[in-house]
Amino acid sequence: MSEITLDVVNPFTLKRIGTVGLCSDSEIDAMLGVAHDLYRNRKSWLPAFRRIEILKTTAQLMTARHEELALLIASEGGKPLVDARVEVTRAIDGVELCVHEIGQMTGKEIPMELTAAGSGRIAFTQREPIGVVVAASAFNHPLNLIVHQVAPAVAAGCPVLVKPALDTPLSCRAFVDILRQAGLPKDWCRFAACQNNVAEKMITDPRVGFFSFIGSAKVGWMLRSKLAPGTRCALEHGGAAPVIVDDSAGIDAMIPLLTKGGFYHSGQVCVSVQRVFAPAKIAAEVAQKLADAASGLRVGDATDANVDCGPLIRPAEVDRVEQWVDEAVQSGASVLTGGKPLGQTTYAPTVLLNPPQDARVSTAEIFGPVVCVYGYDDIETAYQAANSLPYAFQASVFTKTLDVAMQAIQHLDATAVMVNDHTAFRVDWMPFAGRRQSGYNTGGIGYTIHDMTQDKMAVIKI
Structure with a gap:
């Protein structure tokens, strides 16, 4: 990790409550390289049962640290403790929902004999991970938003780099640490706190398969305009x-x-x-x-x-x-x-x-x-x-x-x-999305997992 550090302050008292190291260009490039290699090497993919085990353990570890995580949300994000406790419960439920959704990542049979041209064939689809996910998040739900972006990537089988809001990185780091404690190999989820200019290079890198953004419309639409060809995305902005x-x-x-x-x-x-x-x-x-x-x-x-x-x-x-x-x-x-x-x-x-x-x-x-x-x-x-x-x-x-x-x-x-x-x-299982300038694509855990996977069809000639 680079020697550049960021002080995190309580937004009420403005007193420091922690520090995080900020990643440099070269560190982000290395993380992307490792994540891309993981995705390209199919032998390294985590099987569904292993992802289920990791996410179940993650939920258990979060439950054991419930009050600690709530206090962290309140301390760095300024959300009242009573609501921060609700956020932690939602985040745990979200991880458990990801476990359920792994079992819903199914394909379907495609009828072939509708015309003579397709006769004598059997076809079906499967869902595969879309590639490296880069997630950039907002400050206002510093744990639950991270769960909504990162846990679906884990469930889908995608390596993920997560850039938290620099006002509230501590909850994100805690969640990444919990995933690792639960058994997720570190290269499958990297905490990538960095300055915005470094983040833009990471987000627009051609090795990124999917970009998840929660934040201002001005920034989100700007980043979408700069994505590499082929990179899919979801943007969640605000409204009135x-x-x-x-x-x-x-x-x-x-x-x-x-x-x-x-x-x-x-x-x-x-x-x-x-x-x-x-x-x-x-x-x-x-x-x-x-x-x-x-x-x-x-x-x-x-x-x-x-x-x-x-x-x-x-x-x-x-x-x-x-x-x-x-x-x-x-x-x-x-x-x-x-x-x-x-x-x-x-x-x-x-x-x-x-x-x-x-x-x-x-x-x-x-x-x-x-x-x-x-x-x-x-x-x-x-x-x-x-x-x-x-x-x-x-x-x-x-x-x-x-x-x-x-x-x-x-x-x-x-x-x-x-x-x-x-x-x-x-x-957190309902579709959640903005229209027009308020966003692009649909959030909600099941919808996000679907967006982080893609169809592959097999056509078998008998």
């Missing part, structure tokens, strides 16, 4: 998730869901509740009740089990959110709660009523603890506003009317529409 509230919705019942969906991890989630569209006659009431709930959230150090909202990942993000909110307020938005930093590293949970449609809080992903509520006169205009951005990920509708629910499912431009739930709902 819309919620439609119908006249019939039960306001009191939906407020806790909107609060969780909007302020979970201080809004640093790609499908956080951001834009709530409610009938004009009740918009102020919805916004005020949401503000009352938000004002009761406790903000502080994520390692404190009583904290609801932790810090933003960097002080610069606090400054950015403050600028966006100030801009919206100066243009006419009403602040019902929050609207200010609470310190260098935290921003108060904030509810804005009727910010301008062209303000940045209305047109771009906030990725902070801010929810905007807008009044509408006609639900059709609410759909139009919800669909007006170049991003489309998950959306939701609150209603007691089946017709409205079905109409929203049909009209909202989203890959998933939640009915009477917040936009950030997810289980």
Whole structure:
């Protein structure tokens, strides 16, 4: 490992909590060479039963270290400990889901005698690993995102190099270490923390078979444009998730869901509740009740089990959110709660009523603890506003009317529409994807494993 090291800090206290070594160009090149050789030498491939054993043991080791991993997530990523514990449980479930999915990596018989040309032949397909996987991840779920990218590669039989977000590399390193402790040979999964210029060379190398990216749209689309010919990819970006509230919705019942969906991890989630569209006659009431709930959230150090909202990942993000909110307020938005930093590293949970449609809080992903509520006169205009951005990920509708629910499912431009739930709902076996600028291809563990494998057909002439 290179002598260049990176200090990892707690984003609330800004105190160092660990260090990681950063890989150089030559080290990454060597890792890619070894991984590519592993893939090209079919005798070295790990059989399915061995991958199953490794992943089962990995889940067991993670379970034994559950609280340690949760505290690591809270310490380096600023996710409240109560939510970090949930993330660890999800990550363990994800590894176990990979075990299940290995048994689903099946081919099928292809009928040959449909025409005279195919007569006298038997054909079938099998799934094979696609090649070397390079995964670049985001900070906001520093263990579970790594599991979603790396464990499917292991399940598929692909060598993998993983580049964590440099804000949160410790959870990734811990997971790679656990895989090795579980019996995965080290060359099959390499921890490849590195600076962005080195990462770009790694990602665009022609030896890469599949590139998995979770992060900003600007970076993801740029990297996709530079991939070597033949490299497949999946990109997961963000959005500005819309919620439609119908006249019939039960306001009191939906407020806790909107609060969780909007302020979970201080809004640093790609499908956080951001834009709530409610009938004009009740918009102020919805916004005020949401503000009352938000004002009761406790903000502080994520390692404190009583904290609801932790810090933003960097002080610069606090400054950015403050600028966006100030801009919206100066243009006419009403602040019902929050609207200010609470310190260098935290921003108060904030509810804005009727910010301008062209303000940045209305047109771009906030990725902070801010929810905007807008009044509408006609639900059709609410759909139009919800669909007006170049991003489309998950959306939701609150209603007691089946017709409205079905109409929203049909009209909202989203890959998933939640009915009477917040936009950030997810289980790890469901398809999870952004449309348009919000992403490319489909996440979810089974879908990722499928993308990391490819069909091979055998045609046997009798």
